[in-house]
Amino acid sequence: xxxxxxxxxxxxxxxxxxxxxxxxxxxxxxxxxxxxxxxxxxxxxxxxxxxxxxxxxxxxxxxxxxxxxxxxxxxxxxxxxxxxxxxxxxxxxxxxxxxxxxxxxxxxxxxxxxxxxxxxxxxxxxxxxxxxxxxxxxxxxxxxxxxxxxxxxxxxxxxxxxxxxxxxxxxxxxxxxxxxxxxxxxxxxxxxxxxxxxxxxxxxxxxxxxxxxxxxxxxxxxxxxxxxxxxxxxxxxxxxxxxxxxxxxxxxxxxxxxxxxxxxxxxxxxxxxxxxxxxxxxxxxxxxxxxxxxxxxxxxxxxxxxxxxxxxxxxxxxxxxxxxxxxxxxxxxxxxxxxxxxxxxxxxxxxxxxxxxxxxxxxxxxxxxxxxxxxxxxxxxxxxxxxxxxxxxxxxxxxxxxxxxxxxxxxxxxxxxxxxxxxxxxxxxxxxxxxxxxxxxxxxxxxxxxxxxxxxxxxxxxxxxxxxxxxxxxxxxxxxxxxxxxxxxxxxxxxxxxxxxxxxxxxxxxxxxxxxx
Amino acid sequence: xxxxxxxxxxxxxxxxxxxxxxxxxxxxxxxxxxxxxxxxxxxxxxxxxxxxxxxxxxxxxxxxxxxxxxxxxxxxxxxxxxxxxxxxxxxxxxxxxxxxxxxxxxxxxxxxxxxxxxxxxxxxxxxxxxxxxxxxxxxxxxxxxxxxxxxxxxxxxxxxx
Numbered sequence: 154x155x156x157x158x159x160x161x162x163x164x165x166x167x168x169x170x171x172x173x174x175x176x177x178x179x180x181x182x183x184x185x186x187x188x189x190x191x192x193x194x195x196x197x198x199x200x201x202x203x204x205x206x207x208x209x210x211x212x213x214x215x216x217x218x219x220x221x222x223x224x225x226x227x228x229x230x231x232x233x234x235x236x237x238x239x240x241x242x243x244x245x246x247x248x249x250x251x252x253x254x255x256x257x258x259x260x261x262x263x264x265x266x267x268x269x270x271x272x273x274x275x276x277x278x279x280x281x282x283x284x285x286x287x288x289x290x291x292x293x294x295x296x297x298x299x300x301x302x303x304x305x306x307x308x309x310x311x312x313x314x315x316x317x318x319x320x321x322x323x324x325x326x327x328x329x330x331x332x333x334x335x336x337x338x339x340x341x342x343x344x345x346x347x348x349x350x351x352x353x354x355x356x357x358x359x360x361x362x363x364x365x366x367x368x369x370x371x372x373x374x375x376x377x378x379x380x381x382x383x384x385x386x387x388x389x390x391x392x393x394x395x396x397x398x399x400x401x402x403x404x405x406x407x408x409x410x411x412x413x414x415x416x417x418x419x420x421x422x423x424x425x426x427x428x429x430x431x432x433x434x435x436x437x438x439x440x441x442x443x444x445x446x447x448x449x450x451x452x453x454x455x456x457x458x459x460x461x462x463x464x465x466x467x468x469x470x471x472x473x474x475x476x477x478x479x480x481x482x483x484x485x486x487x488x489x490x491x492x493x494x495x496x497x498x499x500x501x502x503x504x505x506x507x508x509x510x511x512x513x514x515x516x517x518x519x520x521x522x523x524x525x526x527x528x529x530x531x532x533x534x535x536x537x538x539x540x541x542x543x544x545x546x547x548x549x550x551x552x553x554x555x556x557x558x559x560x561x562x563x564x565x566x567x568x569x570x571x572x573x574x575x576x577x578x579x580x581x582x583x584x585x586x587x588x589x590x591x592x593x594x595x596x597x598x599x600x601x602x603x604x605x606x607x608x609x610x611x612x613x614x615x616x617x618x619x620x621x622x623x624x625x626x627x628x629x630x631x632x633x634x635x636x637x638x639x640x641x642x643x644x645x646x647x648x649x650x651x652x653x654x655x656x657x658x659x660x661x662x663x664x665x666x667x668x669x670x
Numbered sequence: 671x672x673x674x675x676x677x678x679x680x681x682x683x684x685x686x687x688x689x690x691x692x693x694x695x696x697x698x699x700x701x702x703x704x705x706x707x708x709x710x711x712x713x714x715x716x717x718x719x720x721x722x723x724x725x726x727x728x729x730x731x732x733x734x735x736x737x738x739x740x741x742x743x744x745x746x747x748x749x750x751x752x753x754x755x756x757x758x759x760x761x762x763x764x765x766x767x768x769x770x771x772x773x774x775x776x777x778x779x780x781x782x783x784x785x786x787x788x789x790x791x792x793x794x795x796x797x798x799x800x801x802x803x804x805x806x807x808x809x810x811x812x813x814x815x816x817x818x819x820x821x822x823x824x825x826x827x828x829x830x831x
Contacts, residue, residue, distance in 0.1 A: 334770065338783060341768040348800050368716055374723050382716075501748060503770040505782035521784040521798050524767055591796050598800040658785040 194463035204469075206403040210461035211468040213422055214414040219555070220295070221412065223475040224288035228316075229399065230479035231281035238274035239388065242267075246326065248384035250377050253328040254497045261494060272487035278320050280483060282512050285316045293542070293636050294565070296552045296629070297413040303543035305405040308398055310540050315395045317512065322387035324510055325380060333498035334507035336383070337375050340366050342520060342528030349525050352599035374500070415553040419460050505656045514650030515643050518580075521658050522588055522605035531607050535639060542636070546628045558629035564621070568634040572641030575613045579606045580649060584660045614638035726819040729811065732758070739790075741774055749806060749817055750774075757828030760808040760817045761792050766801040779803065791825050 180186075185196025195209045214220060245264055247256045260267035289309060292298055298306035325336040347362035356363075371378030406412065415421065495504065509517050519527030551557020556565050583606050589596055614635055622631035655661040656668060730744045730751055741750035741761075748763045748771050763772050763779070770783035778795065779788040786797030793802040804822035808815050810829050 334783070337770065338768045345768075351800065364717075367718070367721075371716070371718050372721050372723050376723065378718070378722055501746065501771060503782050507770060507783045517784075520768065523798060524800070587796070590794060590798070594793070594795055601798075601800075657780055657782050 188463075188465045191463055194465045197465045204465075206400065206407065207464050207468060208407045208411055209464060210458055211464045212411050212414060212418070212461050214418040214460075214553075215412040216462070216467055216471060220414070222287075222291055223471075223478075224284055224291050226472050226475040227479050228281055228284040228288055230476040231277045231284055231483070232395070232399075233476070234277040234480060234483055235274055235281060236392070238270050238277065241270050242274060243388065248326065248380050250328055250380055251497065253326060253380060257327045257329075257494060261491075268491065269487055272490070272492050273483050275492035276486040276490075277479075277483045278323060279511075280479065280486075282316055282320050284479075285313055286512070289313060289539075290640065293632075294556055295413060295554065296546075296557050298543040299413065299546065299549065299552050300543070302405075302409045302413060305402060305409060306543050307540055308402045308405065310536060312395065312398050312402060314536065315391055315398060319387060319391045319395065320510060321513070322383045322391065325375075325383040326387065327494055328380065328498050329495040330498055330504040331493065331495045331508075333375060333500065334504045335509045336379065337503075338507060338509065338517075338520075340370050340375060340379070342524060343369050345524035345528050347525075348523065348598060348602055352597065352602065413553040415551075415557070416549075418553065422460055506654060506658060508650070508654075511647065511651055514654075515646035518646040518650040518654070519605075519607040522583070522607060523602045525602055526605055526607050530602075531611060534611060538635070538639075542632050546632050548627060548629050550627075551629070556633075558633065559625040559627040560621070560630045560633060564625070564630055564633055565637055568617070568621075568637035569641050571617055571634075572614065572638030573645060575617075575638070576610060576642045576645040579609055579613075580645065610642055614642070727816060728819075729814045729816050731814050744817075747817075747819075749819060751808070751815065751817065754828070757830050758808060758810075758815060759828050760806040760815075762804050762806055762819065762822075764803075765799055766794075766803065767797070767799040772803065793825075
């Protein structure tokens, strides 16, 4: 071969490679090829760092829409929307008192699409809180917290708390009257353990409340230090934390054997076809994971891949569908209603009524009797109680079915009636007749901290739930009663706090009855 | 009968804690304690040593025309200064419940946030507030008064101009 022809062929090869480069870059990134066979569909998932949080194959029961109602994915979708719009808002937002207010005003009135983006951010944040709560309700009523999913339930509790934290820290940033006074109240709730330490006379030695407040505000008033701290929490610390928790949460679903499903899920889907043979007929203590067959005690042990379908496309398309619906809802709400912006924060004149975000108004209602119990004591008891559920309910009956377990749907209904009735009765009593301070003005605060509508409700729910444990001889029935009562209490208190409380936190049937001031 | 003769130990016999295990555990423990200390050190940073808020001491000049028993609120301060037959006193207007600013009402003070009510002397008459509105230390300085928001005094303390 002559030199001439060799250089010709090298040159030709160079240009051929150049034209093939885009295709080869694509192939280098996505090695498994187009997801057209079961094998390449598997590779599509486990060769992708983001997708491999998912299982390669999904059980058909998990894809029924009544299994999850898509609530977990809707929470994630709302988070992603809030993430994107939040980053956009950071282009103009300036976290400094008064300047912050003006920058939000600029975003609202001057910045192209600013008002729309801020509306989407606000609505997606609210939607996320709602979806996370409903997702927890779904997981509870389908007993999805049971072994081996206890740890993921705890991660879920963490996600709920961080979600509320994200939403609450975002509330201060506009630096308007609403924000300023909600955060003043919030910071003083953080300080409210003083109510207890004062009553015990140990505040000068152990001042947990004062320390919490000072760490949150960086000062003793809500000012520039508080704003920069809330900003830091809102745009950096909490998003990082929630990202980590979300990754663990999703990955654990896969590791816990997919979503929970009833023991007879396979029969209920459809009888096995005669030409399909189970991979394991003797259910050996081995697991079929990816391609290896190994010993272990993970939840996939002894299970074959029957009745599963490739996650690509079945699961992913369902998830994308929920993402699109969530986006659509956010856009529609943002077109329908603007995010509020009140007057510039004024440290001398409180907003009247000064209301927290809606999901805290139930707590605000309790706080209007005792700051410590309503703001710290009862929420802590609620979070600890929720976290303990999977470790106290060790039963298996009814797992994966809506309202499964002894008592079932009827028990949930009766608990709801009891919870609604008790909460309404105590609220009506307290609104009509007032509380201890009005009858005996000189009673020690400790008495009110211990005996107030919140603690009476908690005790009433607990007693009812213990009775249910005895009546049905089942911890699940007790948990069902307690959870249902707590949810009803949350709803009743939130509705009263949102719609029936006006100036001076007085009770009003309608805002039209509010006194003019 | 138990064997009492001690077997001579050999360099090749397994040790109770293997040397490598010991070194591994020791280095892990030293790393964990170093990280713990570093963590505590980092947590020290957000706890401010100097609070950036304005001075809690300020002077007020009471208007000549201030009627007995009605409040004078110095601009930018959440404090009311009163003059009555016995002398001058200052009262905090920050609700002891959750820190909202109380307003004067016909029968004392009321808080807009959670409906606490206080008698004219600052004691709680209704609602969730756990403590009375504190009276603040006030001292006469010429024709002015100095109020210190950080020091509370008994409710019946009065100063003369």
